[in-house]
Amino acid sequence: MADVLQQVVSGIASGGVYALLALALVLIYRSTGVLNFAQGEMAMFSTFICWELLDRGVPYWGAFFLTLAISFVGGVLIERLVIHSVSRSQALTVVTVTIGLLILLNGAAAWIWKGEQRTLENPFPSDTFEVGGVVIAAQDLGIIGVSLAIVLVLWAFFQRTRVGLALRAAALNPESSRLHGVRVSRMLALGWGLAAVLGAVAGILVAPTQGSFDQNLMLPVLIFAFAAAVLGGLDSPIGAVVGGVVLGVVLNLVGAYIDFFADLRLPAALLLILGILLLRPNGLFGRSVVRRV
């Protein structure tokens, strides 16, 4: 039993990272209706920026928050310069642009940082401690704690501030919000900025757990984040968090206890999600859309 609990705890930790990236995807999907395929690469790029700052001697938390600020600006700029100019086009065009961004950012990181393996400093101690027979790594707890804190801050921002309210209004009904004086276009840019920040946190948390990383750090995480977002419902932030954590735990348990799936963790998880989607086509927490003709 303790063994199972241990798998669950480390599953929650990796699930927390999926949840952050899934939350970023949901943020953009809700406001612009776009699946952002570049989300993972934006996060990877932020991680490299953090590495660069640390390499130049900036203290850890200084580098951390500076990276978040740079990422925010980067996200806003991507929306303003690229996404905005195709926002009126068909879905396929916008999706293709985000695929172009994915390729561009991946290449740019390989170019700037020479495609070499880098090691990101771990902010958490490498201790482990035992609670009732379950060995818990401080790093896992740290990741869970940071993810939780980010989710709470974001929740407070959306529910308790005027800007958060405007963001939600712009996503829900752009026409009416515009009539009420919300600058919808600015809200979209703000949404991209916030998504970039979420991605940056996910990247900075996940990079030390991998030992070393290069420009392909976030591709697998992006796939899990997509799966998590779909599982929870693409328009539901709570769904993204729950989906991420559930996915992390299930992947860990399936990989650890069912031998046949040991190297089929990913397809098994995707199959599971497909099954859930067939029962609930809008994810666990998504709303079904009522359409009028």
Add this chain to the structure above:
Amino acid sequence: MTAGRFALRVIGFALFVAIVVYLPFRISDFRASEFALIGIYFIAILGLNVLTGYTGVISLGHGAFMALGAYTTAILVADHGMRDLWTIPLAGLLAAAAGAAFGLPALRLSGPYLALATFGIAVATPIVIKKFDGLTGGSGGINLFEAEGITGLPEFIVTLPGGKVLSFNDWLYYLTWTFALALFAIAWAIHHSRFGRSLRAIRDNEIAASASGIWLASHKTLAFSISAFYAGVAGSLLAISAFSVQPGAFPVDRSIALLVGLAVGGLGSLAPLAAGAAFLVFLPQWAQDISKAPGVPAVIYGAVLIALMILLPLGVGGLLRRIMGPLTSRLYPRS
């Protein structure tokens, strides 16, 4: 369709065929192999267009159907001694069956959920292929170099009466483009059939289409199945032209590339999709020619793709429609 418009289309198609037939006489052997690859992508993109262009469903998983087609051909040729040409339609049919089997339940999902479900299929494909190594040869794949049933051999050379030497790559070129042109004609027929109009009605307004008596489930499933057929044929041709199949040949990137080709060619158009296929083959090479430094070709590729989408949001097809519209609208009355 008016008679004048139909005649114009027939002339256009005849011109297209003439160019395809004549091209190997003008280009080098190496270029012929590249154009064969363009033909293969063209087929897959035409198929994807039946799904995405007409029903509005974005699929990120058509690389999986290509893989299915490729492995069908490879297994039939290598293990069962079948002639490679006969496996091409079989590969298409098997992919079509798989497309129907996947499409029937999955089409319950709405746009983005379906896109990500198909994305899941694409992600899982190479892993699953490696897992069932008894059938698929694992990560090494299947080699067809020594197989009996291969029709075109690398030493294949025929001298035509005009003095033109038909090389192995020319053979591949004509093989793929024969299928490409036939499937192009079928796509055109679908476009102008009652079925094609029903599909476009679904894309434009699902509820109105259903109220007009279109059975959504059957139409969407059939569209999915047809597009999978195209992908299966393309995969089969890929296996024949490469003499081998490996799981590494079908990464997620392949599925994404098809979608990129479709967007560049122009969603809902037909002949311009060949431009999308050419983009997929030539742009990476062109980017490599500019600089081989790590990452730089990808930067160029991504930047060109983004710029192209901003400048031509409807792809090459959209551009052509804009140019040709004023020119041809006087030939026949707009219906």
